[in-house]
Amino acid sequence: MSDIIQLLPDHVANQIAAGEVVQRPASVVKELLENAIDAGATNIKLLLKDAGKTLIQVIDDGKGMSATDARMSFERHATSKIQKAEDLFNLCTKGFRGEALASIAAIAHVELKTKQDNEELGTSIKIEGSKIVSQDFISTNKGTSIAVKNLFYNIPARRNFLKSDTVETRHIIDEFQRVALAHPTISFLMHHNNNEVYHLKGSNLRKRIVSVFGTKMNEKLVPINEQTDIVGIEGFVAKPEFSKRKRGEQFFFVNDRFIKSSYLNHAVVNAFDGLLEQGSHPSYFLYLTVPANTIDINIHPTKTEIKFDNEKALYAMLRATVKHSLGQYNVAPLLDFNRDANLDTPYHLNTKTTSTKTPRISVDPDFNPFKEEATKQIHTPFKREPQTESWESLYTSVAITDEEKQSELFDNQQEIKTQKTFQIQRKYLLSSIKSGVVLINQSLAHQRILYEEFLESITVKEANSQQLLFPVKISYSSAEIEMIYTIKTELENAGFSFDEFTKDSVTIKGIPVSVTESKITIILEELLSDIDLEVPGASFSHFDVMAKSFAKTLSIKTGTQLSEKEQEGLVNDLFSCKEPTVSPFGKPVFKTLTLNEIDNLFNS
Numbered sequence: 001m002s003d004i005i006q007l008l009p010d011h012v013a014n015q016i017a018a019g020e021v022v023q024r025p026a027s028v029v030k031e032l033l034e035n036a037i038d039a040g041a042t043n044i045k046l047l048l049k050d051a052g053k054t055l056i057q058v059i060d061d062g063k064g065m066s067a068t069d070a071r072m073s074f075e076r077h078a079t080s081k082i083q084k085a086e087d088l089f090n091l092c093t094k095g096f097r098g099e100a101l102a103s104i105a106a107i108a109h110v111e112l113k114t115k116q117d118n119e120e121l122g123t124s125i126k127i128e129g130s131k132i133v134s135q136d137f138i139s140t141n142k143g144t145s146i147a148v149k150n151l152f153y154n155i156p157a158r159r160n161f162l163k164s165d166t167v168e169t170r171h172i173i174d175e176f177q178r179v180a181l182a183h184p185t186i187s188f189l190m191h192h193n194n195n196e197v198y199h200l201k202g203s204n205l206r207k208r209i210v211s212v213f214g215t216k217m218n219e220k221l222v223p224i225n226e227q228t229d230i231v232g233i234e235g236f237v238a239k240p241e242f243s244k245r246k247r248g249e250q251f252f253f254v255n256d257r258f259i260k261s262s263y264l265n266h267a268v269v270n271a272f273d274g275l276l277e278q279g280s281h282p283s284y285f286l287y288l289t290v291p292a293n294t295i296d297i298n299i300h301p302t303k304t305e306i307k308f309d310n311e312k313a314l315y316a317m318l319r320a321t322v323k324h325s326l327g328q329y330n331v332a333p334l335l336d337f338n339r340d341a342n343l344d345t346p347y348h349l350n351t352k353t354t355s356t357k358t359p360r361i362s363v364d365p366d367f368n369p370f371k372e373e374a375t376k377q378i379h380t381p382f383k384r385e386p387q388t389e390s391w392e393s394l395y396t397s398v399a400i401t402d403e404e405k406q407s408e409l410f411d412n413q414q415e416i417k418t419q420k421t422f423q424i425q426r427k428y429l430l431s432s433i434k435s436g437v438v439l440i441n442q443s444l445a446h447q448r449i450l451y452e453e454f455l456e457s458i459t460v461k462e463a464n465s466q467q468l469l470f471p472v473k474i475s476y477s478s479a480e481i482e483m484i485y486t487i488k489t490e491l492e493n494a495g496f497s498f499d500e501f502t503k504d505s506v507t508i509k510g511i512p513v514s515v516t517e518s519k520i521t522i523i524l525e526e527l528l529s530d531i532d533l534e535v536p537g538a539s540f541s542h543f544d545v546m547a548k549s550f551a552k553t554l555s556i557k558t559g560t561q562l563s564e565k566e567q568e569g570l571v572n573d574l575f576s577c578k579e580p581t582v583s584p585f586g587k588p589v590f591k592t593l594t595l596n597e598i599d600n601l602f603n604s
Contacts, residue, residue, distance in 0.1 A: 025052025036060035051168035184208035238283035271322035
């Protein structure tokens with residue numbers, strides 16, 4: 001039998017490796033930004049077009065590469081970060097595998113320009129699908145500029161799996177934020193489709209967090225600082241009253257590397273025990289510094305998972321440190337029910353300079369405890385009814401009362417006969433039908449009704465908008481502003497009207513008719529979260545996500561008392577829908593119980 005095992009060609013091996021390293025445009029952004037940081041850059045620019053599908057360009061002022069290094073950097077497993085296996089346990093750089101550039105070059109058009117400080121000319125290399133098209137000497141600035149164009153051009157199946165520009169942009173911004181937060185002393189600039197998204201100047205940690213997430217973040221932060229032999233912990237946690245319903249602003253950095261750790265997250269949440277509402281999540285920006293030989297980073301290609309030598313000790317220290325800071329800054333109050341607050345000495349009281357005075361006793365010589373009692377009037381428990389004008393009026397009033405009672409009785413009987421719906425536990429509606437009864441979930445039913453109304457108004461009809469007397473200005477982070485701007489047209493079709501967009505706020509001057517002013521912020525926050533989690537593949541998807549989000553936010557919640565007319569209106573509107581059986585999220589809206597099924601309940 002002939003031999004069947006053979007070595008794969010390099011370009012095939014590179015495409016396979018690219019499947020691990022490059023999952024989406026955000027993966028390319030992460031790798032290129034980390035390479036720029038490893039090169040010692042102090043200013044880094046990120047330029048994007050079409051959410052990175054058309055162009056991802058990173059320009060830095062680092063040390064650059066020689067002509068030989070520039071050529072070698074695109075070979076598999078070629079790296080300047082490590083030389084032997086032992087170096088894996090003493091890493092001080094972001095990258096070390098030597099796979100990123102080779103993988104990126106296998107699935108895109110790459111153009112590299114680089115120059116070292118002591119060289120007169122730099123090097124330019126163009127690569128398409130792992131094949132070097134040209135290599136020339138050029139005049140360029142010190143540092144490296146690498147442009148990745150037409151990502152996944154030779155793997156159309158992978159390109160089709162990419163989500164909408166809004167979602168892909170959100171993932172890129174997430175990666176950009178992680179790198180920018182890990183290195184506050186480096187200046188970062190980000191442009192998307194020629195629009196400036198971020199312009200972050202080198203500063204301290206607190207200013208970097210505020211510049212990324214908006215000026216309102218400053219008042220939310222509680223500083224954390226603890227140094228031990230095992231770990232150094234610094235950073236910030238947000239005050240409990242600013243907790244969020246989603247896990248958005250949660251960042252762990254170990255030795256300036258962003259990581260994900262559910263174990264350490266549990267330690268922080270445990271420190272907030274008793275301070276958070278049900279379903280809320282704390283925000284935190286925590287930087288851990290540990291000896292490089294006590295962690296293992298070489299677990300996953302994305303390098304976001306780390307194994308620690310002493311996880312239990314880290315857990316205990318992190319929990320204690322966060323709890324201590326919350327107490328130190330009077331965020332977590334100490335309750336002592338045995339202490340009398342009246343005995344507390346005010347802080348401003350100086351016992352040395354303040355002289356104590358003997359309390360004066362005042363006496364009222366005219367006070368007579370019996371005087372008030374003597375003047376009290378005796379009230380009888382009986383009350384004399386006013387006399388009627390005549391004896392005839394007495395019988396007339398009685399007759400009228402009996403007639404009113406009789407009419408009320410018959411009216412009530414008529415109401416009972418005509419009433420078709422009943423509310424159960426302020427959650428379900430019970431309605432009778434010919435074959436039996438139908439049990440309807442009022443919240444899910446209202447979601448279906450609102451979903452179809454919004455979808456029709458957004459896509460078919462022209463949505464009605466109500467102008468606000470005073471425009472509402474809402475603060476957001478730059479990333480959220482960018483996301484709102486990308487779906488601005490869809491929001492306007494839904495009935496929103498915008499007045500002004502700035503880097504950290506948006507001004508709204510008109511809202512849909514069915515939306516109240518108090519719910520504007522809630523609706524937009526829910527919408528941004530839903531778009532972040534959704535998987536849209538067509539232009540119609542944004543409308544669908546928007547309609548679902550509006551329906552979920554504005555629908556009647558469990559526990560709402562409905563009048564008889566509201567109940568009947570809800571039932572009628574539900575069965576007028578095109579798809580009344582399921583909610584927009586695929587849950588059953590109602591269950592039918594036939595007479596035979598009811599009879600079987602009592603015959604069994």
